[in-house]
Amino acid sequence: xxxxxxxxxxxxxxxxxxxxxxxxxxxxxxxxxxxxxxxxxxxxxxxxxxxxxxxxxxxxxxxxxxxxxxxxxxxxxxxxxxxxxxxxxxxxxxxxxxxxxxxxxxxxxxxxxxxxxxxxxxxxxxxxxxxxxxxxxxxxxxxxxxxxxxxxxxxxxxxxxxxxxxxxxxxxxxxxxxxxxxxxxxxxxxxxxxxxxxxxxxxxxxxxxxxxxxxxxxxxxxxxxxxxxxxxxxxxxxxxxxxxxxxxxxxxxxxxxxxxxxxxxxxxxxxxxxxxxxxxxxxxxxxxxxxxxxxxxxxxxxxxxxxxxxxxxxxxxxxxxxxxxxxxxxxxxxxxxxxxxxxxxxxxxxxxxxxxxxxxxxxxxxxxxxxxxxxxxxxxxxxxxxxxxxxxxxxxxxxxxxxxxxxxxxxxxxxxxxxxxxxxxxxxxxxxxxxxxxxxxxxxxxxxxxxxxxxxxxxxxxxxxxxxxxxxxxxxxxxxxxxxxxxxxxxxxxxxxxxxxxxxxxxxxxxxxxxxxxxxxxxxxxxxxxxxxxxxxxxxxxxxxxxxxxxxxxxxxxxxxxxxxxxxxxxxxxxxxxxxxxxxxxxxxxxxxxxxxxxxxxxxxxxxxxxxxxxxxxxxxxxxxxxxxxxxxxxxxxxxxxxxxxxxxxxxxxxxxxxxxxxxxxxxxxxxxxxxxxxxxxxxxxxxxxxxxxxxxxxxxxxxxxxxxxxxxxxx
Amino acid sequence: xxxxxxxxxxxxxxxxxxxxxxxxxxxxxxxxxxxxxxxxxxxxxxxxxxxxxxxxxxxxxxxxxxxxxxxxxxxxxxxxxxxxxxxxxxxxxxxxxxxxxxxxxxxxxxxxxxxxxxxxxxxxxxxxxxxxxxxxxxxxxxxxxxxxxxxx
Ligand code: FES
Ligand code: FES
Numbered sequence: 001x002x003x004x005x006x007x008x009x010x011x012x013x014x015x016x017x018x019x020x021x022x023x024x025x026x027x028x029x030x031x032x033x034x035x036x037x038x039x040x041x042x043x044x045x046x047x048x049x050x051x052x053x054x055x056x057x058x059x060x061x062x063x064x065x066x067x068x069x070x071x072x073x074x075x076x077x078x079x080x081x082x083x084x085x086x087x088x089x090x091x092x093x094x095x096x097x098x099x100x101x102x103x104x105x106x107x108x109x110x111x112x113x114x115x116x117x118x119x120x121x122x123x124x125x126x127x128x129x130x131x132x133x134x135x136x137x138x139x140x141x142x143x144x145x146x147x148x149x150x151x152x153x154x155x156x157x158x159x160x161x162x163x164x165x166x167x168x169x170x171x172x173x174x175x176x177x178x179x180x181x182x183x184x185x186x187x188x189x190x191x192x193x194x195x196x197x198x199x200x201x202x203x204x205x206x207x208x209x210x211x212x213x214x215x216x217x218x219x220x221x222x223x224x225x226x227x228x229x230x231x232x233x234x235x236x237x238x239x240x241x242x243x244x245x246x247x248x249x250x251x252x253x254x255x256x257x258x259x260x261x262x263x264x265x266x267x268x269x270x271x272x273x274x275x276x277x278x279x280x281x282x283x284x285x286x287x288x289x290x291x292x293x294x295x296x297x298x299x300x301x302x303x304x305x306x307x308x309x310x311x312x313x314x315x316x317x318x319x320x321x322x323x324x325x326x327x328x329x330x331x332x333x334x335x336x337x338x339x340x341x342x343x344x345x346x347x348x349x350x351x352x353x354x355x356x357x358x359x360x361x362x363x364x365x366x367x368x369x370x371x372x373x374x375x376x377x378x379x380x381x382x383x384x385x386x387x388x389x390x391x392x393x394x395x396x397x398x399x400x401x402x403x404x405x406x407x408x409x410x411x412x413x414x415x416x417x418x419x420x421x422x423x424x425x426x427x428x429x430x431x432x433x434x435x436x437x438x439x440x441x442x443x444x445x446x447x448x449x450x451x452x453x454x455x456x457x458x459x460x461x462x463x464x465x466x467x468x469x470x471x472x473x474x475x476x477x478x479x480x481x482x483x484x485x486x487x488x489x490x491x492x493x494x495x496x497x498x499x500x501x502x503x504x505x506x507x508x509x510x511x512x513x514x515x516x517x518x519x520x521x522x523x524x525x526x527x528x529x530x531x532x533x534x535x536x537x538x539x540x541x542x543x544x545x546x547x548x549x550x551x552x553x554x555x556x557x558x559x560x561x562x563x564x565x566x567x568x569x570x571x572x573x574x575x576x577x578x579x580x581x582x583x584x585x586x587x588x589x590x591x592x593x594x595x596x597x598x599x600x601x602x603x604x605x606x607x608x609x610x611x612x613x614x615x616x617x618x619x620x621x622x623x624x625x626x627x628x629x630x631x632x633x634x635x636x637x638x639x640x641x642x643x644x645x646x647x648x649x650x651x652x653x654x655x656x657x658x659x660x661x662x663x664x665x666x667x668x669x670x671x672x673x674x675x676x677x678x679x680x681x682x683x684x685x686x687x688x689x690x691x692x693x694x695x696x697x698x699x700x701x702x703x704x705x706x707x708x709x710x711x712x713x714x715x716x
Numbered sequence: 717x718x719x720x721x722x723x724x725x726x727x728x729x730x731x732x733x734x735x736x737x738x739x740x741x742x743x744x745x746x747x748x749x750x751x752x753x754x755x756x757x758x759x760x761x762x763x764x765x766x767x768x769x770x771x772x773x774x775x776x777x778x779x780x781x782x783x784x785x786x787x788x789x790x791x792x793x794x795x796x797x798x799x800x801x802x803x804x805x806x807x808x809x810x811x812x813x814x815x816x817x818x819x820x821x822x823x824x825x826x827x828x829x830x831x832x833x834x835x836x837x838x839x840x841x842x843x844x845x846x847x848x849x850x851x852x853x854x855x856x857x858x859x860x861x862x863x864x865x866x867x868x
Contacts, residue, residue: 202810209815210806211798212751212791216816219750227745252717252734271754272734272741343755343763343816343850392753392816393850424756614810618853622813625852648760648848656844659854 014126015133016041016053017178024060025174027137028053029130057086057134063158063171065090065097080204081611082123088196089131089189092170093158099204124672132186141177142168157195191609191670200614205390217347217362217389218421225349225417226255228410229274231264231281232430235641237290237490240264243283251277258413265410271421290641291489293336293436296460299487300438303458304332309483313469313541316479318444321452325444329518333441333507334702337460337636338434338496339643341653344392345427350407351417352377357384357408358417362391362398369401373408395626396495400432428651429643433636434496435460439507443515444479450515450530452479455508457500459486461493464500470543471501471577473508475534491638497626498678501578502685503703506631509574509686514699523573523690524557544577551667552582552606559665560586560602569599572691574683579675582606582667585624587660587687589695596692596709598628598660603680605664608671616676621662623680629654631685635704720780724749725793735781740764742780743790751791751819755848762847763816765823766790772827791819794826801867802826805860813851821847825861829868837862 015029018041028041030053042048048056048068056068067083083099135155142160143150145168152163160168191197208215233240245257248266253273257266266277322328348361350373357379363369366386374381391398407420422430437459444452453473457463463484474480496502516523528550535546553575556562565571568590575584588600601624610616633652637644645651689700692709700708719732722739724747731746738757743749743766755763757776764775767789794800802825812818821844828843829835835843840861849857 200810202807203812203815205815206807206810206812207798209812209818210791210803210822211794212749212819214750216753218754219744221748270733270737270741270745272737272745275757341850343753343761343814343848345754391814393814395850424758618810618813618856621855622852625854629852647758648756649758653848653850654852654854655846655848656854656857657841659852662855 015130015182017137017182018043019175019178020044020058024058024171025178027057027059027130027134028055029057030054057090057130059134059138059170059174061171061174063093063096063169065092065158065170067097067099069099080201080615082127083204084196084201084611085124085127086131088194089128090135091155091157094196094201096158128188129186132188133183136183136186137177137180138170138173140180140183141173144180145173145176197609197611198613201612202614215390216344216392217349217360218344218392220349220360220389220419222349222351222360222417225419226267226269226414227271227274228265228267228407228418228420229271229278229423230406230420230426231266231278231283232426233262233285234429235285235287235290236492236638237288237641238262238285239288241284241286243281245281247280247282248277251280253277256414257281258410260406260409260413263406265406265420267410267414267418274421275423287641289490291491292639292641293637296436296487296489296638297334300334300436300458300460303485303487304438304440304456306485309456309485310463312464312466312482312484313474314481315474315477316452318452318454318479318481321444321446321479322442322454325446325451327445327518328442329445329515330440330442331511331514331701333439333503333511335434335437335503336634336703337436337491337493337638338630338634339428339431339636339645339651340393340395340397340496341428341651342391342393342395342397345422345424346397346403347419347421348401348404348407349417349419350404350411352408352411352415355383359384359386359404359408360389361387361404361407362389362394363401363404364391364394364398365401369404372401372405376405377408377412395497396499397432400494402430402432424648425646428646431643432492432494434499434502435462435493437500437503439504441507441511443511445515445519448519448521450477450519450526453477454481455483457482457484457504459484459500460489460491462486464504467543468500468504470541472534472544472549472575473512473530475537475539475542475546476530477533491641497623498578498681501576501678501682502627502630505574505576505578505682506685506689506703509576509683510689510693510700513572513686513690513693522563524553524562527553527575544582548582548606548667549575549577549584552604553584555665555667556584556586556602556604559604559663560588562586570691570695572687572689572694574686574690576679576683576686578682579678581674581676581679583620583679583683585683585687587684587691589688589691591695594696596688596695598658598688598691600661600663601628601684601687603662603664604667605676605679606667606669606671607676607679608669608673610666611673613666616666617664619676620664620680623676623678624662624684625654625659627681627684628660628688629658631688631703632658632705635707718781720784722780722783722788723786724788725790726787731780733780735779737780738776739766739778739780739783739788740775743775749790749792753816753820755817755820760848761817761820762824763820765820765847767823767827770827770830772824791823794822800826802829802860802864805864805867808863809856809860811853811856811860813849813853817847817849817851821849821857825857825864829861829865833865833868835861835865
């Protein structure tokens with residue numbers, strides 16, 4: 001999460017090559033660490049070994065380039081962007097580049113986790129270096145073949161040209177290249193010479209998606225596979241007492257019913273039979289410490305009212321700032337639990353046999369899952385092979401391999417290949433939820449300035465990670481303090497798209513809007529003034545850049561015509577830094593019978609070099625709409641440990657008619673690419689809350705907004 | 717278990733299954749047509765959309781026993797080569813994010829455009845409102861439907 005990370009990438013021996021049995025050159029590479037001396041290259045692509053290498057590039061005799069990468073795709077476009085970076089430095093013809101998802105059973109892949117928007121940022125240098133080294137090998141081979149000095153040769157789109165204008169296709173020299181030493185010092189392209197990076201490339205799986213080809217975990221099938229539908233404790237904290245499976249076993253297609261832990265699995269030869277069988281089970285449960293949303297409300301409020309906190313950052317003296325203030329403002333913000341609701345429900349395939357385990361499915365953390373399955377079944381990790389499928393959404397939910405562990409455990413009992421399939425109800429009620437939280441923010445105003453700022457966080461099962469305490473406004477306000485405390489609950493919680501900041505950004509950005517009103521200054525100007533204080537900071541811990549944030553804010557201000565909109569349009573502004581990306585958003589809303597209609601959101605983003613502009617824009621658009629949808633509508637609660645919402649009839653997601661137009665603009669610069677999966681989301685809630693206030697004079701302090709608006713009778 | 721003959725993508729297919737099995741699971745589990753997706757099972761998300769005699773319906777709600785006289789079209793049979801104007805527009809705009817909802821979106825859009833050759837923006841938004849995209853690719857879906865309308 002650090003901005004000042006060191007590039008510990010070593011070029012030495014990170015790459016090995018071999019000639020393929022069927023023709024062509026295979027390059028295996030391993031960034032971050034050197035390849036093991038004993039690591040051997042396969043001679044055909046059916047046995048790629050991702051234990052010793054992160055990924056492979058094959059260049060065929062015809063010059064086609066195939067990149068075998070085990071990196072999972074959850075809709076972040078990484079599967080397209082990573083190969084673009086390699087192909088750029090290789091100077092390949094992008095139309096001749098194909099990407100294949102490799103199975104992964106490695107400990108070494110730098111970024112096996114498709115979460116945290118980090119894939120591209122972490123792979124950037126290494127992927128470029130790999131492509132450039134491969135290109136140099138081909139050049140060296142061509143120079144030997146022509147018997148000329150390598151410096152006289154040029155490449156473009158997969159063609160090598162010499163001074164006489166003779167040409168080799170990359171495929172023409174692969175045989176020779178496979179015999180040469182791997183060059184040590186290669187030159188990277190200047191960013192201005194990029195021909196693939198920065199150009200639009202469409203999703204590599206597009207044809208399969210639009211024709212309905214099998215791609216996702218739920219589509220995966222194997223011989224003799226059974227479907228398992230699992231009955232889990234209906235409330236958190238419950239234990240299974242006993243159950244009756246007579247009716248379940250009478251359902252056509254149900255083969256077996258078995259208990260594991262406090263759960264019951266119904267195995268059937270079709271999904272429908274398994275689901276029907278599960279519904280026919282009856283079970284008795286006993287509750288231990290059931291928690292309800294009402295308790296959480298009290299518990300979190302008590303934390304905020306109390307004195308027990310961990311201080312996470314402290315500058316100056318907030319206490320004194322409050323005593324000396326002209327005015328002190330304090331507000332409290334509340335966020336509910338949220339389920340992830342990936343549209344593809346959780347599912348996983350496992351085949352546990354005497355000597356090995358085969359796992360297949362949509363997972364963001366294959367390595368962690370392999371290790372946990374190894375521990376659960378008392379196996380060696382090397383005997384477990386995990387294949388990743390495309391994922392129908394992630395949002396953090398597929399970081400947790402609970403469903404894979406269930407599959408492994410059931411298959412271990414039955415010694416049969418099985419696939420656990422969640423219904424939507426299972427998915428929504430057996431979640432790893434975004435924890436409920438409350439923030440209380442207090443600021444002091446002195447001589448027209450914000451002189452002190454004190455933020456308290458009370459959250460379920462843990463608190464914000466350290467870096468967040470160094471986001472805006474850290475470094476901008478002389479007296480500044482962040483305190484946190486949490487309540488341990490038996491409700492499972494976890495990362496949810498842009499953890500913590502998905503709500504914190506709303507709280508802070510709407511708080512600053514209120515401060516600007518109080519001070520009688522333009523809300524954007526207030527942010528810009530504050531940012532001046534952090535521009536020359538020597539504080540190494542500060543995560544964001546004052547200058548980049550300022551440029552981003554100015555871009556959105558210009559593009560959205562801030563302050564100069566049409567009659568009847570009300571604007572709201574928010575800016576936030578997360579996952580190394582600076583984002584500023586302005587929401588335009590209108591009123592229809594006193595009801596706020598979100599018309600448009602203008603977004604400015606600084607994510608460094610744009611690898612794939614289309615992909616980047618898509619990511620940001622989705623993040624903004626996701627942020628709006630959850631801030632406006634998403635409500636989730638528990639009663640006696642039981643989730644009160646189970647499906648989309650009572651849990652509301654944003655739909656087409658509620659989705660405003662999103663216009664995205666990028667700040668152009670030469671900086672390393674940064675994350676895009678998350679950063680569009682956090683500012684969205686703040687921008688619309690501030691616009692709603694501009695239109696209705698109504699401040700919002702908790703999500704979902706529709707609930708608060710109703711409570712305050714704006715919506716009648 | 718009873719036997720049913722279904723006309724799917726122009727061919728008759730025979731399946732043996734319980735009478736209450738939804739078409740969705742017949743397609744996915746029995747016939748290996750997995751392009752039709754499961755999202756909610758209660759007619760809320762549209763991921764399972766197919767055409768019955770050209771009309772978009774939710775296959776999770778269609779019992780197999782009631783489908784003997786209809787022509788069923790799934791995403792796999794929408795076009796022979798993936799070149800239906802809606803599919804082409806989807807590719808041109810690069811609509812999908814994770815992609816999971818998209819076959820349902822495409823089936824809803826194609827049935828809608830068959831009936832409405834030159835739809836307004838408002839009509840498009842209304843027609844697509846029933847299909848959830850959790851990745852919120854709504855802006856691009858709207859654009860792609862517009863482009864498809866021109867191509868059709
Ligand atoms: S699965 Fe049929 S509408 Fe959701
Ligand atoms: S693209 Fe992911 S649900 Fe629509």
